Amino acid sequence: MARRPLPRILSKDSAQIARTQIARSRELARTAADSATDVLHPLITVTRGLRRLASAGRRKWEDTPKDKRGPLLFLVASLVLAVALLPYGPLLAVMSLMAAAAWHGRDRTEPTPEGPDESQVERLRTLYEALVPYFSSPEDPAPLYAHGGEWEKAFATHEFDDDGRVGHLLIRYPAYFPDGEPEARARIEQLLTAKAGRGREYRFAWDEEGNRLTVTVLAPLPTDIAAQHFVTTPGETVLGFTDPSEVQRTLPLAYGEEQIDVPPVVWRTGVRSTEPHLLAMGHPGSGASTLLRSVALQALRHGDVLIVDGGGTGEYACLTGRDGVLAVECALPGALASLEWVAQETERRLIAINMARQAGDPPPADTRRALWILLDRPAVFAHLAASDGRKDPQELLQVPLRHGRAANVTVVVAEQFDGAEALSDPVRQHTRARVVLGSATPRQVEAVLGAPPHTTPLGHMPPGRGYARLGSGPVLRLQVPRTPDPYDDATSDADRAAVLDLLPPRAGAAQAEPTGLAEPTVTAEAVGVESG
Secondary structure (H helix, E strand, O other), X not given: OOOOOOOHHHOHHHHHHHHHHHHHHHHHHHHXXXXXXXHOHHHHHHHHHHHHHHHHHHHHHHHOOHHHHHHHHHHHHHXXXXXXXXXXXXXXXXXXXXXXXXXXXXXXXXOOOOOOOHHHHHHHHHHHHHXXXXXXXXXXXXXXXXXXXXHHHHEEEEEEOOOOOEEEEEEEOOOOOOOOOHHHHHHHHHHHHHHHOOOOEEEEEEEOOOOEEEEEEEOOOOOOOEOOOOOOOOOEEEEEEOOOOOOOOOEEEEEOOEEEEEOEEEEXXXXXXXXXXXXXXXXXXXXXXXXXXXXXXXXXXXXXXXXXXXXXXXXXXXXXXXXXXXXXXXXXXXXXXXXXXXXXXXXXXXXXXXHHHHOOOXXXXXXXXXEEEXXXXXXXXHHHHHHHOOOOHHHHHHHHHHHHHHHOEEEEEEEEHHHHHHOOXXXXXXXXXXXXXXXXXXXXXXXXXXXXXXXXXXXXXXXXXXXXXXXOOOOEEEEOOEOOOOOOOOOOHHHHHHHHHHOOOEOOOOOOOOOXXXXXXXXXXXXXXXXX
């Protein structure tokens, strides 16, 4: 049987023609509607005015006392009769009524003032005068920046927020300004931050080719997003949240009683990850332990977790004895034994995966389950091991760091800036995912992330705020979800309940959660150092 040709309406060309005709019809309808509105605008204005006059007359009649309505009605009737008897009286009355209706029916919305007001002009003039010493040269025959010059030529576009402060600014600068030098850029950025308003975060975008600088005020990141189940796939970990313009993905989150979409910073681990291990740096109280707790709660959904706490302050006591938690070590002997087992387990996984591939079989199930090593404050153990003549626990991380991606082993290290020098070379080389939390200088951020941040830091950084960079990607602002220690008395009831709901059950038998502060037993070899 011969095949029937498809109808023309189903062909690609016909569909394209149909879409073109529909778009053209919509454009014609929109044009006709606009033309009709322009033609009927006088009639609409007069009708609106008549309605307003009628409403005013009705209100006047209702406000008139009943004993005076008769004389008022007689006066109106006399005026109507007098107008009717005058030559051209009815015509003049109708014309007067239409003129009054047109006057009362006009659009009374005040036009939006064009340009900045006096206070905004003063702010722009102050910024211009402050930039004159940096963007001017005595040899320039026609300087763009000069004392008492025209700021309108220097500032191409400008926007202000509700408080009257600069919200967006496009600055033109002369071509001889050394915009390729970081020191010169830093001076301009520091000046604009001080003059445009402190206490806010700014993003500076330098267009070296066009000699333009774009200054944008960033909205503060939300700090009250509690820990919860994130809609992710195995191998994806949400480090925190960032600006909507920086990522192309959003996650649905429970925000109180509402449901919102927030752009996340997603770290991908596993066999195909290019950044299989992570290093987090910060000062005390910056939120490094909060980040590790958040990562641990997400890792326990699809893998096993081993925690080595060098601070020994009981930050991870809530995870002790949980399903999937192999151990929570707070002393040097336990840390050495656990990390030695991790090195052997990594080698065993590599051998098992290699044998399965040679036999043409899939990897064994126990090697496909992710193994996470969370190491907090390794510098403390390094100091204890050196004083006691033992091996540095970081030396046992060489095998997991070098071969962890192939063996599905992920290492997360958190350290404070004062202990950064104690980090071993394998930790520095193989942790390509980096996070900096807390109030850090731009030099510190660049030293950890390998690139300077494109935003100005806040004077006071809330806990969990910082920057993140995954491999060679861009530097992103980061806010870690609120994941406090549920056994801490300072934790609110809502945050405690949110974290406890995410914890897996106790291994073996279900036990009631303690309501007070519970600290693990710490041996004399563990040094208690306050961690973030």
